[in-house]
Amino acid sequence: KEQAKMNRTIHVLGLGTVGKLIAHSLAGLPNGPPVTLLMHRPLVMQQWHDEGAAIKILINGEYHVQTGFHIESSADFQRQDPLQRFPGFGPNLEHSAEPPNTVIDSLVVTTNPCITLSAISSIKHRLRKTSTICFVQDGLGIIEKMNSRIFPDPHDRPTYVLGRITHDVKSTDQHFTIVENRIGSFLCAKLPQVVETKEEYFCPVINRTDFSWSPQARHLVGSLIRTPGLNAESLGHKTFFVRQLRQLAVGAVIGPLSVAYDCSNDELLYDYAASQNIGHLVAEICHIILSLPELAKFHKLEQKFNANLVENIVLRSLQKSGRNSSAMLQDIRAGRRTDIDFYNGYLVQRAMELGVPCPRNHTLLHLVKGRQARRSRQDNLYIP
Template sequence: MREPQSDTPRIHVLGVGNLGRLFAHALANSPNPPPISLLLHRSSLLEEWEQAGRKITITTNGVVNSIGQFDVEEITSASAPSTPVSNLVLATKTINTLSALRSISHRLNSNSTVLFAQNGMGTIDETDSQVFTNNSTRPNYLTCITSHGVFDTGPFSSVHAGQASISIGRSLQRPPPTSPSTAQYLIDKVLEALILAAKEYPSEELLFLQLEKLVINAIINPLTAILSCRNGELLDKGPIVKVMRLLLQETAQVIQLLPEISSSDDPSVADRFSTQKLEVKVLDVAEKTSKNTSSMLQDVRAGRQTEIEYINGWIVKKGREQGVECEHNAKLVEMVKGAKKIGIDELRDLFAGPGGTFGVADAIVDVVKP
């Protein structure tokens, strides 16, 4: 591997869980790797870094690749540097976004670029209202959708089990950023990192892709969490598929009312977010990942806080803003937050209407496995 040039802009990675490790590892393995700094938000991570031999280890198809070409900063330390951060990959969980950005907000400015490498929706709005409130000094925002599968095997060690792709682009910022041109460097570096298999998209299309990913997560993640099952098991019972349809009906209505969707002159945009089109996508992903355990179920089993507020919670919030009460999504939010575990019969009782029916969702059962 070639050594990075000293005048190459540095990329900082904040959030060194599985996704942050994958980004750092991929960037370091690119043909012209930039200097990379790992930002550690607690002292115990520095101990784990030493324990890991000051390397990130990623195993792919049984092949182990360890790289140590990283600088490390403990941002909670009194001696932490205050030099500007030009390019930041934010790979924390959505629930930690605000605290993570506040810890280095004094090092970010209008010439900085922040890549939100996270699930869910709503963190950028919160960041604007609670961290970077002044548009003249607000960083450039990038967002991405990651379909790679990565799981933890120890301190700074992960397995890249599901090799897939990343969709990346500029976020729709309103008002527009003051220095938009500075964002292209980070986009290009992510595109050059072949392990990530990234593709750049225009802002509007990237938003549409984000919404489709949100819908998939909003159906599969919470249902597997409360039923304590693998993704494919959602397709095995009629009542589960009917509940999925109730959630999709609410979610499709909310999305179609979003200004970015409702203002489009292209009729295919609204059709893209119809209940039927979204259902096809959800069922396809559930089938393709049938043996997987969702990240939300993993969090529930580990007693960790989930990202439900930025998935189904976002749908409920946007629905209320538009006068749509999303009672089924709201019910899921409370159940996941309460770590509730139920069976098929209880699911039917909780979501079926009077007489034990599911309304329109009862009309179509052809996708249910025999």
């Protein structure tokens, strides 16, 4: 009966390059699920129609086009004046300026972590305990923030899936056309749910970990794995966690240090002070990770997070990226919020919980936030 009630539609929230790649791939599945794109601005919807209501991917000089998507607004369109009307939107027209109220059973989220909470809050009324949300993002900590701010009641929480994509995808001057320079992989893991039970009011609360898969979770993860273009694989949640921590360790060094020194990635290699900081920072990060109690019995964890090994990975990443600037530095220079809370911020939070000293991560966390705040004041012509 539960299976019969399930909506097969997969909604995609976040239409950057990763969101478009996933939506395009899902739409290409034979007998695949319907795909709905959630758009937060009328301008994006207008661009969608102007560009032919299709997502195009350029691979090896050849365009691959997918159509047949549904689109919905993910937030109320703000009006400067009560009489303002958006062309093509309103009663009896193709799109409503208000978000629908239909339940979302399967949701893929590809927004940057720093704006994910506000993006999810706009569609929270459409999510249920039976819903499954797949977060395809770098960094860690989004689940903890979701639980504390969006779904504080454990009995109302959806099923969470974490995902990471390594395809090299770039944007073009056409909003819904992207270029795939290198085929990578898509890794995901369904997180177990913690179920609280209490026999009587005077009894202690018992936490039980539920590893079972709901029909919605099987549908969403199964659809992603069946998609040939994604090269997807489902992992155990601890295996995924360790892989994500490896990526986080590298990002928590390169991003904030490039902001601190205001330089391209390769310049970090040839600055003596920066190179010294890399070694000390990596050692502190590895110490935090090796102290995590949930990974105490993970096989060969000390080998995977040996400080010398991780430092070599960081140095190779810097050499490979050359004169490129880190995403964090690009965000600072453009006046955008960074994802520092989901890199060093996550490490600092975990270290504080465990009583592990983390002075370097703490300093970098607040240095980046300080630069971010200063740039925001400059952009807003702040006068003290």
